[in-house]
Amino acid sequence: MNDWISHFTSLTAAPDNEKALFNKARPVQWGSDQIIFHAGTPCNQYLLVLEGQIRVQQISAGGREIVLYRIGPGESCILTTACLFSHRPYPAMGITETAVKAISLPKSVFDQLIGQSGLFREFVFNAYGNRLTDLLTLVEEVVFTRLDIRLARKLLDLGKHAQIIQITHQTLATELGSAREVISRALKEFALRGWIRRGSGQIEIIQRQGLQQLANSEFVSSR
Template identity: 45%
Template sequence: MSTPTPDIALAAARYPMIEALPEAARGRLLAAGRWARVPAGTLLFDDHQACEGFPFVVEGSVRVVKCAANGRELPLYRVTPGETCIISSSCLLGHDDYNARGIAETDTVLLMLPKPEFDALLGEPAFRSFVFHLFAERIADLMQLIEEVAFHRLDQRLAAQLLGKGRLLHVTHQQLADELGSVREFVSRLLKGFAAQGLVKLSREQIEILDPAGLRRIASDGRQT
């Protein structure tokens, strides 16, 4: 982890709320915020850790996952520039520890707002509206994820995961399993079934989509042809 040169203009461009704050509040935010540059793969927070601040993602992305005792992960969401982390928000608002894991997916630049300043800025309408608006958006995303996991079969979710990314996907079976909150063996078995039906062609760390219409049928109703 290193300290980059503060890029206030970029932070304000990513988060227009900063410019909407009164001058004194904006000054406090920028003075109190701690800048950090972290390489891809850095563990930013984990289960049962205390939440020390509110992160603004200025560059890069953060992957937030829920981890099971057996090592399996269920991806919850990504935080990209201009967005916020609902887990961090809820921990700060509820004075609780983290209940998920956050990992820098790429080289990432963060502006971290310490908890005391987060609490103080909640008194500013622009900041409060920003936090709760994005909070509501994340809740909607999580409800959709719960619906997919609870009501859609894995073959449906896998077929949907393969669509919309072009004809050639450079991805491993493990990466797909991580995205779906499953295990590699199940995903590999389904992919082999897709290949046997002529829907995809499998190569090392590559999947070629041969029949997108067939995948869409599976994604929509779960019935393989």
């Protein structure tokens, strides 16, 4: 049952008494596009992803969405950690982007390991700290960086290996925490500049240099 530990190398050196607690973990799996948790769901397990990818996103009262981060193989969820420590329900939604295989540690086992295992504590807090840094970077970009600059950066990132990007305006809006109409206006401006060509459910990058110059801009949001 402890075979899953090999996916998390920092835990492999745990002594036998701690590995006995790891034996209480159970495998879980979901298909693609499945909701694992949503805002208000009680948090009673610590998830460790073995295969696949989970998208964690927040939805405002007005219906606007933003992607907070993604969880891939060998990673855990910062919101799960925070909720387990604070005894609060999830404040956001987790959705599988692919088929996912993971390991679930019940809250009682998680609490025992936090109290008894230095290796496990270090793993949890390292993952928490790294993800928190990513979230602070996201907040900084959303608050201080103009949307057109963030959009140019996102298109360049998505188009690193392909000239044509299969993505909708709504998906881009969710990725960037904006409204679809705002994204559509920005893309229209990019098209008028000759940087991209818009299609149904896709965007073709025509002039990468123009996008790159904008992406490298240091102008900040006026909000």
